[in-house]
Amino acid sequence: YSGYYAWRGILDFSGTENSDTIMGLRKAYPELGKCLVFDLVPGSHVVLYELKNKRINWIWYVNSEEPEIKGKSVTMKVSRDMIEKMHKEAYKIWVPELARVMKETEEPFINVIYDCDPLEQVVWDNVVLIGDAAHPTTPHGVRSTNMSILDAVVLGECLKKWGSGNLVSAPKEFQSIRLPVVTKQVLHSRRMGRIKQGLPLPDRKTFDPMVASPDECLELQHKNMPFFSNAPVLADHV
Ligand SMILES: Cc1cc2nc3c(=O)[nH]c(=O)nc-3n(C[C@H](O)[C@H](O)[C@H](O)COP(=O)(O)OP(=O)(O)OC[C@H]3O[C@@H](n4cnc5c(N)ncnc54)[C@H](O)[C@@H]3O)c2cc1C
Structure with a gap:
């Protein structure tokens, strides 16, 4: 376990290209659309980038004890309550333009982040x-x-x-x-x-x-x- 999990989501902004949310995000992160954009605060970071067909992909890494996951998937089911807490945290940590993107994203989810010590043979x-x-x-x-x-x-x-x-x-x-x-x-x-x-x-x-x-x-x-x-x-x- 890496020491952190990631909140993730994809905001579909087709039809809302000129909304305050998208215009605000582009103003806050002018490089969006040209590259992967990183924002860092002490103890956390977020990655966001634009996908084809007017979508924004965002990934927010959160330090934590290892969450309990059921089955073999690294993707964790999240409750309404967890999503609401995440929204509140987002407004405390990130610029409001980004927190708003997180809030407007339908069905955000959590990936728990793992890797494996390199093997000696494959x-x-x-x-x-x-x-x-x-x-x-x-x-x-x-x-x-x-x-x-x-x-x-x-x-x-x-x-x-x-x-x-x-x-x-x-x-x-x-x-x-x-x-x-x-x-x-x-x-x-x-x-x-x-x-x-x-x-x-x-x-x-x-x-x-x-x-x-x-x-x-x-x-x-x-x-x-x-x-x-x-x-x-x-x-x-x-
Ligand atoms: C949520 C998430 C986001 C990611 N985002 C990125 C990204 O943005 N960029 C990036 O480069 N990488 C990303 N990755 C990593 C990337 O998906 C993997 O590194 C890549 O898919 C590995 O390819 P693979 O063929 O080794 O394994 P997989 O793509 O996992 O393929 C393994 C296949 O084997 C099948 N399989 C398993 N067991 C059996 C069995 N017993 N019999 C038959 N078939 C079986 C599985 O169903 C699967 O189709 C992401 C991974 C996750 C989980």
Whole structure:
């Protein structure tokens, strides 16, 4: 468990593009529509971005004891009461323009955030784990799907290189290429989440956006993700 869960929601603003809520949000966050927008306060952060078809996706990370979830899904059912409490909190923490978006979102829900310590192997003979099964990660690297797709690409390339008759070398090469990459990415994503949530880390002081130095802020940039644009596909390219 990461130490926090996320309130999430998607506000559909088709037909209400010129409403006070949407105009206010665009004024509060002028970059919205061009990139992922982050807002940070001590001990919490929110991510929002515009989706196709006039929708705003928002994700608000909240430090907490591990919530009790039923079944295997990380998505938690929420009661009316919980939603009302969330709205009240939102007005205390975020600019009113954002709190209003949260309030007007139909059916917000909670995702509890987990990852897994990197595995020492993802290959057992001809059995290969790829994607989330191999490396569930927190979302702060904004990379989870890319990691899964690249696993599939690399596995495909290895199988092509060694031929379907050699199911020993191809998985081995796959593991040697991907494991070092995904290991670093999972740990980096975990670290980014803890920094942004103001949670302790052994090698740095707790992050507080109100007094953070420019260097500390640069540390949060997505491009710092290991192998951001140069993850190897075949061993010859390493
Ligand atoms: C709420 C949420 C939001 C996310 N948002 C983002 C995002 O914005 N960007 C991003 O990059 N990533 C995001 N992710 C992560 C992303 O969805 C995963 O990293 C990605 O889907 C992993 O792909 P996968 O193929 O490994 O696993 P999955 O997409 O989970 O696919 C596994 C498939 O296997 C099936 N399956 C399971 N068990 C069996 C079985 N026994 N037999 C047959 N089939 C089985 C499942 O039904 C599923 O279809 C999000 C994840 C969640 C939960």
